[in-house]
Amino acid sequence: MDETINAGGKLVCPGFVNTHVHASSQASEKIIADAGRPELMNCGFLNYLPVKGRDNQFSMLDLESPQVGGLFSLVNLLKSGSTTMVEMGGELGGRGGIEQFVHLCGEVGIRAYLSPGYGAGHWYYDSDTRLKSYWDEEGSLSDLRRARDFIKEYDGAYQGRIKGMLFPVETATSTPRLLEETRKAADDLGVGISIHNSETLLEFNQIVQTHGVTPVEYLWNCGLLGPDVILGHCLFTSVHSATTYSGGRDLELLAESGVTVAHSPLVFARRGMALESFQRYLNAGINMAMGTDTYPQDIIGEMRLASLVCKIVERDYFTGSSRDVFNAATLGGARGLGREDLGRLAPGAKADILIIDLQRPHFGGVKDPIRALVNCAVGDDVERVIVDGKTVVKDGRVVGVDQDRLMREVQAESEKIWAGFQQWDQQERSVDELSPPSFEFVDDLP
């Protein structure tokens, strides 16, 4: 049945294409805010992602319920306007979580690019509490076959909203053979590829030391790069001041190969780091897209930070314009996925539409709705979200989801994960030792 919506005074725009997501409760990520291991050179995820010991494969992720963490992420993504998402390998809940997640995505109505991720290198903390890795290339090739089977089974499910994509999760844990087999499989299946690249200074140094090239050159040499590839982050490239790399050509290779960079400024800002810079990459001819990575899953917040951090890095307020970050969150992401029918409102495009209320007090007078959005909006200003012509968020709430109950479950789930931290940590610290409360909790006021 047709419905007439009065959106007077509101912004009607295409749904955002979120090209980098880790769906989970985010409980593990939250304990390293203002904390973590200095020897990781400001890296966040290696604080909690490795398993406890090569022989004791216990992972913090094993404590996650894909049902609770997955639904929590989907609610946040949809509520703040991400109508399409790329999940970076479905590590939630360890193996098997992705099969549950595909149905959650189908039921809440989001568009999702999914398959189980894989890697030949595996991170662990040894009994001496040092970060180490072991390699299992045969295992990763078997995981690639599992990803192919997953894609054959689910690509096109839920009226075409579920799509396959391959995720050799990290450049640092991929062998040349694994990357070559990934390229072959992607061509064979007709799907894209996404991989973290130039994400950490450790990775940059490791690839330079092991292969004598930068992480971007490494993927280029293995024949992986192309217009169907989305690279997560691409921050520590040859142009970044922290890599001190002379004569590099990373930006030229990224532009020439036609890859897309998924830019997630918030997770890096939290660790004191920044892309150098959004504008420099754009000017080099690289297709830029946006992603929310971990938390909060608010792509409007990411757009604002992308704009602000770019201006700070460049010391130039003409850079990182609202128009360019908005284009990254819409057309840039769509281009990375090879989808001319997403990221725009036009004849032939999918009916993925947002209605954003610009009449709330924090906007004040609105002259330019895109600048108002990027500079003043928060995810909660998204009033209605339509995916494929169907309303999935109405009055700021995801249709068919009991959000109050979900938030109680997320709190309980997070407390379970925090309680399990000591069991995982090789140093046997309590979660409060790692992450002391900002202020002391007291039982009674004097």
Ligand SMILES: [Zn+2]
């Ligand atoms: Zn990531």
